[in-house]
Amino acid sequence: MGAWGRKVFQNDTALDLVDEVLDGTFDLDEFRKDFRREEDEGYLDASQGAALLALGALVRIARNEDHADLDVLLEHAEAEEVDLTDFIDQFSDEDIQTLRELIGVVIREPSSSELYELWEESGELEQWLEYSRQCLP
Template sequence: MGTWGLGPFENDGAADLLGEIEDGTFSFDAIEWAFDGDYLDADGGEFAVALVELALVALEAHDPPEEVADLDLAAFAALLTPERLAWLVRQGERTLAGTEDSELHELWAESGEEQLEAWRAATRTSLSELRELT
């Protein structure tokens, strides 16, 4: 992983995602490849964590963090049907499921228990908040 931090937008996958939202080319169809298969690759996990947080911001359940404060999320918000929100929750759950199911979880586990738990706690909180909105 090139860029890697605890926050939902502190990785290369999230940066790519934000770029697509900013230039108006984002679509869920274009990223479905990242969620194929039983094992969730790091790209899918990065996308899932970022999309959960973006959904919370777009639905005004979270104040926008610095990385997305200037983004116009209206087009993204229009994509957030109840079915899509439920799908985002499932992808977030897959990301946190464990090292046998998620490469991103595996990478965080390799960084040490303290880092893994810090990442999981932040991700769990956002996922729980989104689950309440669905």
């Protein structure tokens, strides 16, 4: 998959989102607006899918749930720990459920997710799916 790796923070879209979260500029309301504007009849393009997976991983990490990319996040932040309180405080239970549903779309099938389709074509779909399921909050 070229510049992409199976891990959730191994692409530019995810790292841009991480940077917003780390520098305190991430705004869930703005993310919703941008996402709705780009959404196309239930089909999620690769960048939307990557952003949703990254968001799910960040929510899990912020809630102190296990996630394999915590070390990648800390390395990217060049820190031993990160405070994600302001980030997670933006999410209601309904937001978490919606995020869970959208990540489900990303990892469900190629007709609804370009990212799924690309990983299927790469021959590494099962490995990617196993890893991506860990992003469900």
